Each structure stands twice: as structure tokens, then as C-alpha cells.
Amino acid sequence: MCSILGIFGLAPGDDLPRLRREALEHSQRQRHRGPDWSGVHADDGAILVHERLAIVDPAGGAQPIRSADGRLVLAVNGEIYNHRELQGALAQPYDFQTGSDCEVINALYAQDDDIAAWLDRLNGIFAFALWDREGSRYLIARDPIGVCPLYWGHDGNGRLWVASEMKALAGTCSDVAQFPPGHFYDSATGQLQPYYRRPWRAHDATAGVQVAPDELREAFERAVHRQMMTDVPYGVLLSGGLDSSLVAACAARFARRRIEEDDRAEAWWPRLHSFAIGLEGSPDLAAAEVAAQALGTVHHGFTYTIEEGLDALPDVIRHVETYDVTTIRASTPMYLLARRIKAMGVKMVLSGEGSDEIFGGYLYFHKAPNAREFHDELVRKLDALHNYDCLRANKSMMAWGVEARVPFLDVEFLDVAMRMDASAKMVGVGPDGRLRIEKTVLREAFDGYLPDSILWRQKEQFSDGVGYGWIDSLKAHAGAHVGDREFAAAASRFPVNPPQSKEAYFYRRIFERLFPGEACAQTVPGGKSIACSSPAAIAWDAAFANAADPSGRAVAGVHRAALA
DSSP states (O other), X not given: OOEEEEEEOOOTTSOHHHHHHHHHHHHHTTGGGOTTEEEEEEOSSEEEEEEEOOOSSTTSOOSSEEOTTSOEEEEEEEEETTHHHHHHTOSSOOOOOSOOGGGHHHHHHXXXXXXXXXXXXXXXXXXXXXXXXXXXEEEEEEOSSOOSOOEEEEOTTSOEEEESSGGGTTTTOTTOEEOOTTEEEETTTTEEEEOOOOGGGSHHHHTTOOOOHHHHHHHHHHHHHHHTOOSSOEEEEOOSSHHHHHHHHHHHHHHHHHHHHOTTTTSSSSSOEEEEEESTTOHHHHHHHHHHHHHTOEEEEEEOOHHHHHXXXXXXXXXXXXXXXXXXXXXXXXXXXXXXXXXXXXXXXXXXXXXXXXHTOSGGGGGOOSHHHHHHHHHHHHHHGGGTHXXXXXXXXXXXXOEEEOGGGOHHHHHHHTTSOGGXXXXXXXXXXXXXXXXXXXXXXXTTSSOHHHHTOOOOOHHHHTOHXXXXXXXXXXXXXXXXXXXXXXXXXXXXXXXXXXXXXXXXXXXHHHSOSHHHHHTSOOOOOSTTOOGGGGGGOTTHHHHOOSSGGGSTTTSTTOOO
């Protein structure tokens, strides 16, 4: 994964050398995403800058990638996991210039006029800008779920800027905004268009559909295998929760096969290394040790102190570019973990984001009144992932040049898991009379892959699992730094998404200093939440309205360690 920056709509009178310098200066703000190499293309119509984190074809694959005839110039942040299949299916031979998995985008653009169709065939995580010099045409696109971040806006002269992180555009584009996932913009039409549509978004399309445990498990195993595509040392994030442990279990099986087939078995890699972090004595650290021992990974459990976490908050907010309470709570330990991982020479990790949004793993789903409401909330959560868990995992890790991949959000796996009738995912009493906890259908599909204490461990949100003292300390710290009178005037100072707590106010104050302006504030969603719910799910239980808090412990009577 990397960073991109593009400027389009240059006019004949523009000072190209000056704009090129500006583009490089702005791109430098996000160079942490691509510390391995920088590349730039500038002509009379467009400027593209790329900061590279070399994962595939590290010796080659430099960007921007130019076609052999010089017509196409491409800057991509991401990975295309099915690039070999796409290359093999090309209607005509294409003269590839690199070994990069992303160059297939140039080939598809050159051979297929149906942009929406070939974008929908990409299985990967990506945000890219493509410049067609011959047609003075540019194409911008983002992956279906929004795993890779992308922002765009216009400068004072009407030129369009696009960048991987908002910090590269803030201060230049007064209308900076997120580029929506699953969409593309074609300058030839001037239209922003969706390309990712699925029947399973409608509950009626899933009613009565069953997915066998074997089919679910095999689809996920294929997703993990696809995303192990790398030419550099890699690892897995292992919190000891169900989701990260399943990712690790599948990856460990593939890694063992690789060792058996490879005479470099004693090398540091491809032995699978796993990583966890928490406060001293945290639930996640203890559970991660159990999972790692069972899976045979080379495990690294790191601790951090509350003071270290509090010290990191300004840097965390600068990198993740949000003031959302849930995201900052969880991003901080992840940011600290990424630094330790980077120091060990690992450049890519597999992570468990997305499972809760697919299977209803958050504890508030216990209150869903019926399968339709349950399914509709899953779709709402998937639609919002680019603002929350995807943003957290990507930016917290990429702050230190570590790429996080998310097999649960593999588009082929999504098509299997989301076409299932939501009644199979709901908690309650099953047909056999046994109590079904959250994600039972997923746990049953992987019976035997993990110790029961991990396979049937209750959901812990990451910001809870690192140690309950973390959230309590954040609240206390904010309370000591935000006065009552100051908080009482929150709506006047912050009319866009006014902070609902002193903790939220504290984060917002830091965010405003780093990213001033209403447009930046509007890139962050608002609304009340209970244990990571959407605002719509607050209506599921009358008690939610008064207990709204992003922590899973807020769902009293469901979380086993809920506060009294």
C-alpha cells in the first residue's frame, strides 16, 4: 500500500514547475504511507505523485506506472489480488512494463470501455488515479468497501486535487471531502458513478437463503490465501478475539504448507509471526497467548502504559484524521503496535476487520427485533466501514508504513456471507434449543480450528480488550482538560457534529487545530451510538437512548464484564 496525489484540470497558463513543486510538498505530508520510493509525473494536463510501500515486486513496480506507448499514467494505492486471472482473461496481449499487481488496471482501461464492468471484476483494495494523455481524460476510483482512503477537492483555481489522506489537501481545497467507496469519476462524462452493486443489499434477496458451514469456511480460507500475496515479510494481528484468531488460523495453515515446500524453512519468514498489544494484564494479551500457542505462531505480545497512550493522542488524530470517539480509542493502541511491528521489519499484516459488520458481532445486535432489521443494520454498517474500522486499521498501521489487509472484506467472501438469511446470524435460541451467541454461524463453520476458549469467546471491542482501564482513563483525562463551561458551549464552537461528551470535545479540539474548516469537520460522521451501532439501531431498546456509549460494556446484561 502507498499514497497517491494527483492534480487535474491544468490550464495552458499554469506554472507547471511551481505546481509540480507544490504537488511534491503536499505529497510529502503522507510519505509515511510510502517510505520506500517516490515517483512523479508532470505534463501540461496532469500531475501524479506516488509514495511507495513496496510489497509486491519490490525491485520493480515503481509508480506512476506508464504504458509502453506513454499514453497511460497510473498511480495506485492498494493491491489487486486477482491480477493474474485478470491478465489471463485479457482480450488482447498487453505490454506490461512491471511486475506490479496494479498494472492490470492500465490494461483493462485500454481494452474495455465499460469502466463499471471491469472495476467490478477487481478483487482487491485500491484507490487510484489514471491519466490518459492521448484523450486528456482522467479516471479516479476507490475499492467497494473503502479499505483504502481517498479524498478529493478543488483549489482556488478550480483544479481537481485527489490524495490518499486529507492532510495533503487541507488548506488548499476548501471543499475537501471523502471520495465515496465503490464509485468512480470519469472526466469524459463529468459524473461520479457507482460500480459496486449487489443483490444481497436488499433483505428480500436473502430471505430463506442458506449457506453451508463448509461453503462459508472454504470461501474465507480462499480470501486469506489470496491476501497472503507478498514478496516481503508479513504477519498477523492477533488480539485473541474470534475474528483475528480465525485469520491467524487460516494463515498459519498456509504458512506451514509453504515451509514444508520451501527449503528455506529456517528463515525468519515465511514463519508466521503474530502481534498483540494491551495494557499490562489485558484480556486481549492473555487470549492472544492462548491462540498463538495453539496455532504455533511466533508471537509478540507488547504492552503499553496509559501515559504512553495519552501522549500519542495528538499524533493519532493527525494520522487517522478523525474525531470519532470509538475510532480514536481503538486507533491509539493500534498505532503504538504498528510502530513495534515496523521496528521488526514486517511490512504487511492480516487483520480481522469487517467480521462484526457481516455477522452482527457487536453486542447491541442482541437487541435486533427481527431478521430484516438485523440485515438492514449489517448493510448500514458495511456502508459506513470506510469511516470507522477501515479508516482505523489503514491509517493507524500506515502511519508507520505497515499495510493492513482485511480478508473478511474480500469481495468474493462478502458475496457468500452476505447472501445468507440474517436469521441464521441472529442470537437467541436456535432450532436445536441451544442458546446462540453472536456469530455462532461463523464459530460453527470453524469448529476445531481454535481452542474453545477462543472460538467461543464473547465479543470484545478492541478498545475494551486492550484493558478496561484504557477507556476509563481517556474519560478521566478529558474531564480534567475540558471545563464545564467550555463543554456547555460545545454546540456554538462546533456546529458540525457537536461533541456529546467531554471526551469527544477533547478529541475535537485537537482535530480542529490540525484540520481547520467546516469541510474537514464534515468528513467525519456524527450521531449517537451504542457499542458501535449506527444511529438507527438506538431505537431497538429504550435503554439505549440514555446509555449511548461506543464501548461494548455499555450493553448491560449482554457484556459479561459490563459496568454496574
